[in-house]
Amino acid sequence: MLLASMKVRSVLLVLTSLLAGAIRADEGMWLYSAPPREQIKAKYGFELTEAWLEHVMKSSVRFNSGGSGSFVSAEGLVITNHHVGADDLQKLSDEQHNYLRDGFYARTAADEKKCVDLELNVLQSIEDITARVNAAVPASATGDDAAKARRRVMAEIEKESLDRTGLRSDVVTLYQGGAYHLYRFKKYTDVRLVFAPEQQAAFFGGDPDNFEFPRFDLDICLFRVYENNQPAKIQHFLKWSRQGTKEGDLTFVSGHPGSTNRQYTMAELEFLRDTQYPYVVPRIKRIEVLLSNWSARSDENARRARDELFGFQNSRKVYDGRQNGLYSAAILAPKVAQEKSFQDQARDRANGAEVSAAYDRIANAVRAQAKIYKNYRMLEGGHAFMCDSFDLARRLLRAAEERPKPNGERLKEYGDARRESFELSLFSDKPIYTDLETLTLADALTLFAENAGFDDPLVQQVLAGKSPRERAAELINATKVRDVAFRKKLYSGGAAAVAAAKDPMIELARLIDPTARALRKDWEANEELRQQAHNVIEKARFAMEGPARAPDATFTLRLSYGPVKSYEEDGKRVAAYTDFAGMFARNAEHHNKEPFDLPARWMDRKAALNLKTPLNFVHTPDIIGGNSGSPVVNTAGEWVGIIFDGNLASLVLDFAYEDVHARAISVDCRAIIEAMRKVYGVDPLAEELLNGRRK
Amino acid sequence: MLLASMKVRSVLLVLTSLLAGAIRADEGMWLYSAPPREQIKAKYGFELTEAWLEHVMKSSVRFNSGGSGSFVSAEGLVITNHHVGADDLQKLSDEQHNYLRDGFYARTAADEKKCVDLELNVLQSIEDITARVNAAVPASATGDDAAKARRRVMAEIEKESLDRTGLRSDVVTLYQGGAYHLYRFKKYTDVRLVFAPEQQAAFFGGDPDNFEFPRFDLDICLFRVYENNQPAKIQHFLKWSRQGTKEGDLTFVSGHPGSTNRQYTMAELEFLRDTQYPYVVPRIKRIEVLLSNWSARSDENARRARDELFGFQNSRKVYDGRQNGLYSAAILAPKVAQEKSFQDQARDRANGAEVSAAYDRIANAVRAQAKIYKNYRMLEGGHAFMCDSFDLARRLLRAAEERPKPNGERLKEYGDARRESFELSLFSDKPIYTDLETLTLADALTLFAENAGFDDPLVQQVLAGKSPRERAAELINATKVRDVAFRKKLYSGGAAAVAAAKDPMIELARLIDPTARALRKDWEANEELRQQAHNVIEKARFAMEGPARAPDATFTLRLSYGPVKSYEEDGKRVAAYTDFAGMFARNAEHHNKEPFDLPARWMDRKAALNLKTPLNFVHTPDIIGGNSGSPVVNTAGEWVGIIFDGNLASLVLDFAYEDVHARAISVDCRAIIEAMRKVYGVDPLAEELLNGRRK
Numbered sequence A, B: 001m002l003l004a005s006m007k008v009r010s011v012l013l014v015l016t017s018l019l020a021g022a023i024r025a026d027e028g029m030w031l032y033s034a035p036p037r038e039q040i041k042a043k044y045g046f047e048l049t050e051a052w053l054e055h056v057m058k059s060s061v062r063f064n065s066g067g068s069g070s071f072v073s074a075e076g077l078v079i080t081n082h083h084v085g086a087d088d089l090q091k092l093s094d095e096q097h098n099y100l101r102d103g104f105y106a107r108t109a110a111d112e113k114k115c116v117d118l119e120l121n122v123l124q125s126i127e128d129i130t131a132r133v134n135a136a137v138p139a140s141a142t143g144d145d146a147a148k149a150r151r152r153v154m155a156e157i158e159k160e161s162l163d164r165t166g167l168r169s170d171v172v173t174l175y176q177g178g179a180y181h182l183y184r185f186k187k188y189t190d191v192r193l194v195f196a197p198e199q200q201a202a203f204f205g206g207d208p209d210n211f212e213f214p215r216f217d218l219d220i221c222l223f224r225v226y227e228n229n230q231p232a233k234i235q236h237f238l239k240w241s242r243q244g245t246k247e248g249d250l251t252f253v254s255g256h257p258g259s260t261n262r263q264y265t266m267a268e269l270e271f272l273r274d275t276q277y278p279y280v281v282p283r284i285k286r287i288e289v290l291l292s293n294w295s296a297r298s299d300e301n302a303r304r305a306r307d308e309l310f311g312f313q314n315s316r317k318v319y320d321g322r323q324n325g326l327y328s329a330a331i332l333a334p335k336v337a338q339e340k341s342f343q344d345q346a347r348d349r350a351n352g353a354e355v356s357a358a359y360d361r362i363a364n365a366v367r368a369q370a371k372i373y374k375n376y377r378m379l380e381g382g383h384a385f386m387c388d389s390f391d392l393a394r395r396l397l398r399a400a401e402e403r404p405k406p407n408g409e410r411l412k413e414y415g416d417a418r419r420e421s422f423e424l425s426l427f428s429d430k431p432i433y434t435d436l437e438t439l440t441l442a443d444a445l446t447l448f449a450e451n452a453g454f455d456d457p458l459v460q461q462v463l464a465g466k467s468p469r470e471r472a473a474e475l476i477n478a479t480k481v482r483d484v485a486f487r488k489k490l491y492s493g494g495a496a497a498v499a500a501a502k503d504p505m506i507e508l509a510r511l512i513d514p515t516a517r518a519l520r521k522d523w524e525a526n527e528e529l530r531q532q533a534h535n536v537i538e539k540a541r542f543a544m545e546g547p548a549r550a551p552d553a554t555f556t557l558r559l560s561y562g563p564v565k566s567y568e569e570d571g572k573r574v575a576a577y578t579d580f581a582g583m584f585a586r587n588a589e590h591h592n593k594e595p596f597d598l599p600a601r602w603m604d605r606k607a608a609l610n611l612k613t614p615l616n617f618v619h620t621p622d623i624i625g626g627n628s629g630s631p632v633v634n635t636a637g638e639w640v641g642i643i644f645d646g647n648l649a650s651l652v653l654d655f656a657y658e659d660v661h662a663r664a665i666s667v668d669c670r671a672i673i674e675a676m677r678k679v680y681g682v683d684p685l686a687e688e689l690l691n692g693r694r695k
Helices: A002-007 A009-023 A037-044 A050-059 A082-092 A130-133 A143-165 A266-297 A299-326 A329-347 A352-380 A386-401 A416-425 A432-453 A457-463 A468-478 A484-501 A504-546 A580-589 A598-604 A648-654 A670-678 A681-689 B003-009 B009-022 B039-044 B050-059 B081-091 B130-135 B144-164 B266-297 B301-324 B329-347 B352-380 B390-400 B416-428 B432-452 B457-463 B468-478 B484-501 B505-546 B579-589 B602-605 B648-654 B669-678 B683-691
Strands: A060-063 A065-070 A077-080 A120-128 A168-174 A179-188 A190-196 A221-227 A250-255 A558-563 A567-569 A572-574 A577-578 A614-619 A631-633 A640-648 A662-667 B060-063 B068-072 B076-080 B120-128 B168-174 B179-186 B188-194 B221-227 B252-253 B558-563 B568-569 B571-576 B578-581 B614-619 B629-632 B639-646 B663-669
Touching: A009 A598, A009 B144, A050 A060, A050 A120, A050 A250, A050 A631, A060 B663, A065 A082, A065 A250, A065 A504, A065 A614, A065 A631, A065 B558, A077 A640, A082 A190, A082 A299, A082 A416, A120 B060, A130 A143, A130 A179, A143 A179, A143 A416, A143 A558, A143 A681, A179 A221, A190 B505, A250 A640, A250 B352, A266 A329, A266 A352, A266 A432, A266 B266, A266 B432, A299 A432, A299 B432, A329 A352, A329 A504, A329 A614, A329 B076, A329 B468, A352 A432, A352 A504, A386 A432, A386 A484, A386 A504, A416 A484, A416 B301, A432 A457, A432 A468, A432 B266, A432 B301, A457 A468, A457 A504, A457 A670, A457 B578, A468 A631, A567 B039, A580 A631, A598 B081, A614 A670, A614 B003, A614 B179, A640 A670, A670 A681, A670 B050, A670 B568, B003 B683, B050 B060, B050 B120, B050 B252, B050 B629, B060 B076, B060 B352, B060 B505, B068 B081, B068 B252, B068 B629, B068 B639, B081 B188, B081 B221, B081 B301, B144 B179, B144 B505, B252 B639, B266 B329, B301 B329, B329 B352, B329 B505, B352 B505, B390 B416, B390 B432, B390 B505, B416 B432, B416 B484, B432 B457, B432 B468, B457 B468, B468 B505, B484 B505, B578 B579, B579 B614, B614 B669, B639 B648, B639 B669, B663 B669, B669 B683
Parallel strands: none
Antiparallel strands: A060 A065, A060 A120, A065 A077, A077 A221, A120 A179, A168 A179, A190 A221, A250 A558, A250 A631, A567 A572, A577 A614, A614 A662, A631 A640, A640 A662, B060 B068, B060 B120, B068 B076, B076 B221, B120 B179, B168 B179, B188 B221, B252 B558, B252 B629, B568 B571, B578 B614, B614 B663, B629 B639, B639 B663
């Protein structure tokens, strides 16, 4: 469907771009295969060329752990955020070396530290396969049957592509099932740590300043990709800008927004508001409390939980903001109006009844999903057993069950095309701490009992007559899944070896698996119903509007744009740039106390710094979680900064774009060079950035 | 009923004390009117005399803000915990003076600072009025009618007693309605702050070490009560011990345990487990997250929220511990067995069927309460509107409605006997911060929408088309209830003045009041049904066992006892005493970082201190929340320490006593004198404690 539509794109967009410019400002996380050329031309007078697009696309990097980055030298140097690299810094640290807290610099190539299980992806091509996917799903099939057929053809396409090209090949569902594209990625799994500042400097202001502006964070981390044990030779990388930006300059963001829900119907937004958030928000807060308090007991606890705690604190702000947005008429009323107006227009068309029925089908499917939501998250999502040991145990159990099935019949994550990535993470020897495991598992078991009810038969079987704390300690102490050799043995031994091991955590996973799988089947059947209904709606919308809107985010590469721009908050102007002087001022205001403390070398070298150097800035491109680490690029295709956050007002971008108060926040390229030279004394690295290669 | 039973007490207790000694160890928060003389005699060879009891009783002080204390000089000096005084320290502080954080000492009488709204109560007499209360409730009356009749006679008794004696007179419901006693208190409302250490020293180790042992806290705060603007002359005060205690010494705790649920049936425990805790625990955690993060934004935020945040952190540990206990077979199985065994024994007696029916009636009433529980807490409990402004607004509204009614028809808290205390708190000019008010109200409105559902008509009316954040800001900015003069005007003007004010917060309280009152009526009718059923059970139990068990705690004066005693944890012995040396060691282990930092004067004067001075100790008396600040008394009736905490294992004491791992934690009398002399240089105060009067 979208394939045909794309042919008429250029004609239609002349019309819709005017409309979009007026109504939706610079909304959109655009597909590289359908960039908003006309809108940009019309509003900013800049022409997106194929060469510009290909260069930026191939310079953009996906961090499979959940963020974005970019190549910034011909010798494999990749820059991302410190908080994206945090997961790897944590895994490389131990009781003696706390790289997450203290930072890291590899003075020589030999010092560069190989990450434990990091995989980077670089997009090479996009192919529209909508017709083939839809053709494989019989018109008569609904629910689970349709989902199965769709899964089968998607696995087949991925496998074919992998075999033919050797590239990681993922089928991506766009427009809630309105289109399917095949994305092929070059994959790097030998990724080495080059440089990280101290977390104090990268995350200055900590959780209190997170999602706030003015901000003062040097939120960067540098890695280098290797091939055959040599730094990879990179053709497409972004040239470092020496000038940076100024207010009003047009910027582009090329990154991997994780997910948005802009095309959700009201029924789906109400599901978020009435079912999902009331479960998710309190859960995030309980875990934040759990991890903060455990962290406060000792320095070593704090080190162990740091990265995970940060993740939950970050999510808490995100969901609080979204929840308030969905309780707000200012956000919801336009949504209601848009949906009504669209339905009214659609009603007068040939397939009006079909569109109307599609809305009803979505509402029904969502209602069915709401009924099982908590159990689904708890059992299939693993919230009831939150710890790495359970996750590993279940993957061993399921791998043994899934692998013997034909590729297309398996649960998606066990497909052949994903096998290599799956094994990389299954056999990762990242540190796992039994005390932290016991802590989170005990709390998760409590959550399970609270939600499913203590008398629930499955809760009773899971707890086995123990309290959550006792049972968690027992399971974590007895399981062997934290031993990589044990996992390898069971994985290669298949179902028989897994059963013979009688590992208590695997047996727990086995105990709940029939229920978990049934929930997933039910859930995915309703997802399929929703996708089919969205497909009808999107088709109708396309007939009326053309591809005037970018699809919702899917953690695949997108391009967004907008100028550097100050804004107003509580009646006061917030300047677009901060500088080092502001950072030291905020530090003084908080008496150098955590999390506003600065590393000693920052205090020592303050005099050497040009305090007027721009540090962070705000701009309007449309971003969301997953964009962390995305390069900010100017019209010349140069690297001018790096996305690391949005302000509080930007949190509603999940379901509605606005550019009055919402802003993306980036680190300025000039601050990075200044800090590297004056604070860290890592001039060779600064030179590599400025020259695109090592001396 | 209990009156008659009490006559046979001494006979029966010979039997039951043997049983109690063997099975229940030193369980019990005993009534001063029925102390466990025989048990103590049998086990410790110590005789509780009437004189000893009267002296300790009249030396014990209740802090109406939620804690305990005692007189320690003839000149009105009262000692309690720093965390009990925290509420008053917070209210006396402002942006320039942070007494909660920095401590306080009144060098002269003129420097003693009058507390804003603190009321202290000292128990003078106990009268059994069970027969009169029960006689006033017709045998045919059930539910709401019975509750009304009971409320009426209770208000009547309180009013009569107040008029006759001039003493604060409260009817106390014991044994879940098995008995009613009239407690008369001498009341002090001119209470002045004398001394507080810095919170760092009082609450060393902060939340991470809360409910833990070993501990190192100087958790004390001293006040002086005044009458006619002069220090009150106190006949009964506790003599300060110069020797303190040693392991094995028998100790008594005389304080005001708030509430326990030991006599709950399984149906009631399941209500806690399945309904109350799954609501309460996540709510506590969401507010903890809210307040911690707001506090982290600035020093002044932290100061404003400190006392409230501490309260929620404290509750979080309490409820986490209780919840795990109720999910634990080790706690529940004996409860199930005891209930079964009791029912089996009762079945063979004359009123066996009645007892069995009583259990069913409790289960039914609890089921009815579970259905409305969340709404009841949200609307009547005010969780949906958490802020002082709402609380004040509702009290103005309800006072205007209730005052014109006959005394016995009013909601309990508007009864004549409570009027003075009510007005003291209504007209308190404690500081209320609009930013903190807006913060908590916005979160509370969100909680309301989450739980009742956004589409709920009352939620819609409450939010009035705004998001929770917008609506909270609007209400807090527009209401005038934070102005004491405004409150006085409305209170004296009655319903007409309240209506004419059209204050938006009062109008909000009015909007929800019919629903809130209906929920309360429903709730209290079921409480009454439960009380009546418990009455039947307790009567049967008494016939079988005598008053071998103390009633559940009711925030009235109780006596408990047990020796100073070390214990085992994770296979290691935990010594009964800590000392100053241990405090400095823990400080060093945490690099003097918050909350393990020590005030500068502690660091400076370390060399002067006798580091071996006992600081905190553990003992086995049966305590619970509300006991904070209770005097620890030796057999000679001397003050040897002050309760300030229990360990984690003690948290289950809400529903089951144990003395294997559970311990009360107290500050040692010797540490207080040593710190006063060597660290604080407040020798006159130390002298007053040691001599019982000022020089």
